[in-house]
Structures are given as structure tokens and as C-alpha cells.
Amino acid sequence: AQRVTQPEKLLSVFKGAPVELKCNYSYSGSPELFWYVQYSRQRLQLLLRHISRESIKGFTADLNKGETSFHLKKPFAQEEDSAMYYCALQPFSGNTGKLIFGQGTTLQVKP
Amino acid sequence: EAGVAQSPRYKIIEKRQSVAFWCNPISGHATLYWYQQILGQGPKLLIQFQNNGVVDDSQLPKDRFSAERLKGVDSTLKIQPAKLEDSAVYLCASSSQRSYGYTFGSGTRLTVV
Numbered sequence: 001a002q003r004v005t006q007p008e009k010l011l012s013v014f015k016g017a018p019v020e021l022k023c024n025y026s027y028s029g030s031p032e033l034f035w036y037v038q039y040s041r042q043r044l045q046l047l048l049r050h051i052s053r054e055s056i057k058g059f060t061a062d063l064n065k066g067e068t069s070f071h072l073k074k075p076f077a078q079e080e081d082s083a084m085y086y087c088a089l090q091p092f093s094g095n096t097g098k099l100i101f102g103q104g105t106t107l108q109v110k111p
Numbered sequence: 112e113a114g115v116a117q118s119p120r121y122k123i124i125e126k127r128q129s130v131a132f133w134c135n136p137i138s139g140h141a142t143l144y145w146y147q148q149i150l151g152q153g154p155k156l157l158i159q160f161q162n163n164g165v166v167d168d169s170q171l172p173k174d175r176f177s178a179e180r181l182k183g184v185d186s187t188l189k190i191q192p193a194k195l196e197d198s199a200v201y202l203c204a205s206s207s208q209r210s211y212g213y214t215f216g217s218g219t220r221l222t223v224v
Contacts, residue, residue, distance in 0.1 A: 004153070034212065043114070044154070044202065046212035086153050098144070098167055099213065101153030 002027050004089050006102035013077050014110050021072040021105050023061075023087030032090040033070040034099065035061055039083045047072075047085070057081070077109045113137065115216035117203050123222045129191035132219045136184070136205030142166075143180055144213065145188050146202040154202055160186065193223045 003026040013019055025031065035047040048056045050063040050070060061072045070087060084106050088099040116135040124130050136143050141162050146154035157176065159167040162183035171178070175194070180186040190197055200220050204213040 043217055044215040049212065088153075098156045098159055099154075101155070103151070103153050 002089065002091055002100050004087050004100055004102035006085075006087055006105045008105045009103070010106045010108065012108040012110065015079055016076050019072075019074045019077045019081070019107065019109075021085050021087075021107065023070045023072065023102060025068050025070065025087075025089050027068075027089060027091060029091065030065075032092075033061075033063055034088045034090065035059070035070075035072050036086045036088055036101075037083050038086070044086070077107075079109045079111060082107055082109045115203055115205055115214050117201075117216035117219055119219055120217065121220050121222075123224060124193055126195055126223050127192040129189065130193055130221060131187050131189045132201050132203075132221075134186045134188070134203030134216060136186070136203070137207075137214055140205035140207045140214070141183070142206045143186050144204045144206075145178055145186070146204065148200045148202055148218070150199070157188070157201075190221075193221075195223050197221060198223045 005024045007022050033050040036044050037047045038044045048061060059072055059074045061070055063070050084104050086104045087102040090097050090099050115137060118133050122130055143160045145157045147157050148154040157171045158178045160180040163180045176190055178188045198221055200218040202218045203216040206213045
């Protein structure tokens with residue numbers, strides 16, 4: 001079965017602390033993986049995609065096929081990072097195709 | 112570029128009534144998606160269109176939900192009759208082969224009472 005699991009509903013850290021949002025997936029093939037973010041009163045938007053291997057707003061995510069994980073990390077959290085974060089899996093390669101989302105993790109960065 | 116437009120933003124209806132949502136994707140985006148997001152859960156795909164053809168509607172409750180995308184541009188999603196468990200945010204998104212990632216609309220928050 002294709003599934004994305006985000007084990008933490010809420011992650012609360014202090015400003016300047018490291019952040020790691022966990023994501024595990026279940027899929028037999030080679031999926032594409034994404035992190036989407038939703039800031040307060042804003043639309044759901046793409047944060048980063050594993051195939052790009054880029055850092056966005058200081059966030060990075062490494063695909064670990066052995067552990068079937070795609071954790072999102074940032075060395076020093078900022079208050080503006082407070083938002084809901086969703087990990088998503090796309091079973092098929094290419095730029096179009098359904099996404100399977102995890103349940104989301106709320107990141108709260110305290111001053 | 113203009114974003115994905117959705118209307119209405121909010122809708123409250125009684126159970127067994129019908130409701131329709133509208134979506135206008137980004138110009139030139141051939142692929143359009145409708146997702147349902149129940150409170151506390153991640154979005155779940157209801158239906159995917161490629162131009163005006165259906166690619167995936169395996170999770171659409173076809174006894175009460177229907178969707179169409181005439182002329183491969185705008186799309187409407189209808190629920191008839193609505194149930195209490197249909198209370199959710201309905202998200203529309205679009206994507207194209209030329210750029211990666213979806214662009215989501217603001218969503219329609221449906222409350223069935």
C-alpha cells in the first residue's frame with residue numbers, strides 16, 4: 001500500500017534550535033517525494049522536492065531509501081517557520097500525477 | 112501569473128442538500144486535481160483531470176460526488192446529496208509538465224449540518 005506517515009502532530013522548539021520533521025513512506029517503487037508547507041491564512045505551497053536536492057529557506061531533506069524516510073531538517077529554526085508541514089509522495093515520475101499526503105506536522109517556533 | 116481560483120470560500124448546507132464548487136486553474140496547466148481535506152488529516156485526492164479527460168477518480172464516492180472539466184479549463188465538483196462526513200476543505204490544484212509541484216487554490220470550506 002502507498003502510505004505516508006508523519007508521526008508527530010505537533011513539534012514545538014525554541015528559536016535557534018535545530019528542527020527535524022519526520023516522514024516515512026511505504027511504496028514498492030521509486031517515488032518522488034515532496035514537502036509542502038501551509039503558513040497561517042495562506043495556501044498550501046511546495047517547499048522542496050527530493051529530486052532537486054536544494055535548500056529552501058534553510059530547509060533540506062534527504063531521501064533515505066533504506067529507511068524509507070524523507071525527514072525535513074533545518075539547523076536553526078526561525079519564528080517565521082511556524083506552519084503546518086506536509087510530506088507527500090508521488091508514485092509516478094514526472095511533473096503531473098497524484099500526491100499522497102501525510103497527516104501533517106504543526107511546527108511551532110517559540111521566541 | 113494568476114493563481115488557482117476557487118469559489119465559494121465557505122459554504123454551509125444541511126445534510127441531503129446539494130452543493131457545487133468551482134475551480135479555475137492556472138492558464139496553460141493541463142492537469143487539474145480536486146482534493147478533500149478533513150480536519151486533522153492530509154489532503155486526499157478525489158479526482159485528477161488531464162485536459163478534459165479523467166485520469167484517476169478511484170477515490171471519488173461516485174454515488175454522491177461528480178466532477179467535470181468542460182473544455183479542459185474550469186472545473187466543477189458537485190456533491191448530491193451531502194452527508195455530515197463530507198464536511199471538509201475542498202482543494203483544487205493544477206500542474207503542468209513545464210514546472211514542478213502543484214499550485215493550490217485557497218480551498219472551499221464546506222460545513223454540513
